[in-house]
Amino acid sequence: MNIFYFIYEAILGILKRPLIFILNLFIFIIPIYFTGTSFFLYREGRVILSREKEKWGNFLVEVDSGADIRFLKEQVKSLKEIKGLKDTADTGSGKIVFQADLNIDLNDALKIEETKRMITDLKGVKFVKYQGEEIEYMENRNLLFAGICLFLGIISSIFVVKYIRSALKKESELNKERINILELAGATPFFIYSIFMAKGLLAGAASILLTLLFLRISLENIFISSHLQFFIYPSTLFIVAAGSLFLINIDYYMTIKKEIKI
Amino acid sequence: MIRLYHVCKKYDSSGVVLNDISLSIKQGEWIVLRGREKAGKTTLFKLLYGMEEPSSGEMIVCGQNICRIKKEKLYFYRRQLGIIPQDGYLLNDRDLYSNIDLVLRFYGFSSKVRKARVYEVLSIVGLEKKIDIISAKLSDFEKRKLIIARAVVNNPRIILADSPDAGLNLSEQEEIYQIFKRLKTPDMAILFSTKEEKCLLQGLREVELADGMIRETKFV
Numbered sequence: 440m441n442i443f444y445f446i447y448e449a450i451l452g453i454l455k456r457p458l459i460f461i462l463n464l465f466i467f468i469i470p471i472y473f474t475g476t477s478f479f480l481y482r483e484g485r486v487i488l489s490r491e492k493e494k495w496g497n498f499l500v501e502v503d504s505g506a507d508i509r510f511l512k513e514q515v516k517s518l519k520e521i522k523g524l525k526d527t528a529d530t531g532s533g534k535i536v537f538q539a540d541l542n543i544d545l546n547d548a549l550k551i552e553e554t555k556r557m558i559t560d561l562k563g564v565k566f567v568k569y570q571g572e573e574i575e576y577m578e579n580r581n582l583l584f585a586g587i588c589l590f591l592g593i594i595s596s597i598f599v600v601k602y603i604r605s606a607l608k609k610e611s612e613l614n615k616e617r618i619n620i621l622e623l624a625g626a627t628p629f630f631i632y633s634i635f636m637a638k639g640l641l642a643g644a645a646s647i648l649l650t651l652l653f654l655r656i657s658l659e660n661i662f663i664s665s666h667l668q669f670f671i672y673p674s675t676l677f678i679v680a681a682g683s684l685f686l687i688n689i690d691y692y693m694t695i696k697k698e699i700k701i
Numbered sequence: 702m703i704r705l706y707h708v709c710k711k712y713d714s715s716g717v718v719l720n721d722i723s724l725s726i727k728q729g730e731w732i733v734l735r736g737r738e739k740a741g742k743t744t745l746f747k748l749l750y751g752m753e754e755p756s757s758g759e760m761i762v763c764g765q766n767i768c769r770i771k772k773e774k775l776y777f778y779r780r781q782l783g784i785i786p787q788d789g790y791l792l793n794d795r796d797l798y799s800n801i802d803l804v805l806r807f808y809g810f811s812s813k814v815r816k817a818r819v820y821e822v823l824s825i826v827g828l829e830k831k832i833d834i835i836s837a838k839l840s841d842f843e844k845r846k847l848i849i850a851r852a853v854v855n856n857p858r859i860i861l862a863d864s865p866d867a868g869l870n871l872s873e874q875e876e877i878y879q880i881f882k883r884l885k886t887p888d889m890a891i892l893f894s895t896k897e898e899k900c901l902l903q904g905l906r907e908v909e910l911a912d913g914m915i916r917e918t919k920f921v
Contacts, residue, residue: 444806455794616790617803623750623786624804624855625779 441630449637460642463606467646468653470599473592475654477585498558499527499568502535506563514561515539520554538570603639610635702728702859702890703749708758710744710913718744720913722758726859726890731881734894736910742894743787745910746863749892750784751775763858780808783857787864789848793837797828800836801851808855822850825883827876842873846880853884860884860891867896 522542703726710719823829826846909917
């Protein structure tokens with residue numbers, strides 16, 4: 440099957456110049472990273488951007504009518520993420536509910552879902568609802584950062600599209616022997632350029648995986664921290680990208696120089 | 702099999718390179734195209750394999766008018782040809798097998814068929830024992846033979862060989878001619894260009910090209 444051949448050739452090409460492949464990844468990551476960040480910031484309205492010592496809000500826990508409520512409360516209270524329980528007034532709907540106050544720093548937003556899941560899994564729990572004490576102005580700031588990220592995402596996408604165009608041109612020049620041989624032998628352009636396409640797809644897939652990893656780290660450790668740290672990672676990526684471009688050019692001219700033509 | 706009618710090729714930079722070329726090559730015929738440097742041989746070959754278009758005239762090859770051939774049909778047209786360019790390329794970091802196998806890939810042959818065919822053509826050119834060697838390690842003469850092997854691996858109907866004997870000593874030239882004799886099948890047409898004043902090939906029609914024009918056609 441030609442598809443395996445294309446992938447095999449693409450991997451060989453990558454192994455021939457692994458450094459360039461890794462550096463290319465960073466370039467592809469930039470726009471995905473920014474647009475991904477803006478998406479998550481917009482979606483995760485709860486994420487707070489400044490480090491504060493305040494705690495998150497509470498859960499409203501609804502219990503099955505037949506459950507041992509005392510035992511259940513003890514189980515909930517034993518969770519280290521819960522600082523205390525409060526009984527809430529029955530609204531007359533017949534539901535048995537109580538409030539569990541959270542003992543989670545604002546830095547650990549991701550623990551909310553985890554704790555919610557742990558309470559839900561307890562026997563006798565019917566429903567758990569998070570009642571966060573969200574801070575409105577923080578949300579507004581989130582939107583502003585989401586906007587900045589989206590803008591950076593668009594700008595870097597334009598840059599990457601331009602970069603891909605020049606990279607394809609260089610890739611064609613570096614593989615001119617193969618292209619020439621195949622053209623003269625009667626290969627269709629699809630066959631000739633499929634190897635480059637496979638290489639691009641591999642780079643794309645790897646970039647997406649890496650970006651997801653970056654985003655995960657960012658969401659956990661950076662965006663919920665100080666503003667300064669928020670900008671460190673994108674700036675580092677930009678520096679890496681600029682360095683990559685420089686190195687790619689150096690590599691290209693070195694390869695051209697070394698070419699052996701018969 | 703090949704019919705050229707008043708073919709001209711003119712470049713803006715270098716002027717007229719081919720002037721009123723009319724030539725006919727029958728099925729199974731082997732023609733030697735002799736001419737000095739810049740006589741227009743390479744340009745004629747480029748026109749024949751559709752790398753360039755003539756400024757005027759008609760070219761009928763394998764029943765197709767290649768002056769009016771659509772780009773998407775050009776690929777399939779080239780599959781009938783065995784093209785040996787003057788400045789042929791190799792994948793220098795690959796072994797001989799990969800160099801030839803590359804052009805068999807898009808025909809959809811099984812790996813067994815491809816292997817057998819690669820071995821067969823390498824045997825014809827005398828490189829079968831070096832099948833696993835990286836092509837960069839070959840001598841210039843061996844590289845030339847490898848390019849020939851690659852060009853004929855698809856059993857072409859026509860071989861277009863642009864100066865395959867250029868820069869070789871007499872014994873090497875003789876070996877190249879012998880390879881072509883072994884490759885030649887009764888139906889195959891060969892257009893073989895050479896810069897040599899005295900070509901060692903005998904009993905063939907020889908066309909002399911000079912200043913872009915056919916000066917003389919004779920049997921040698």
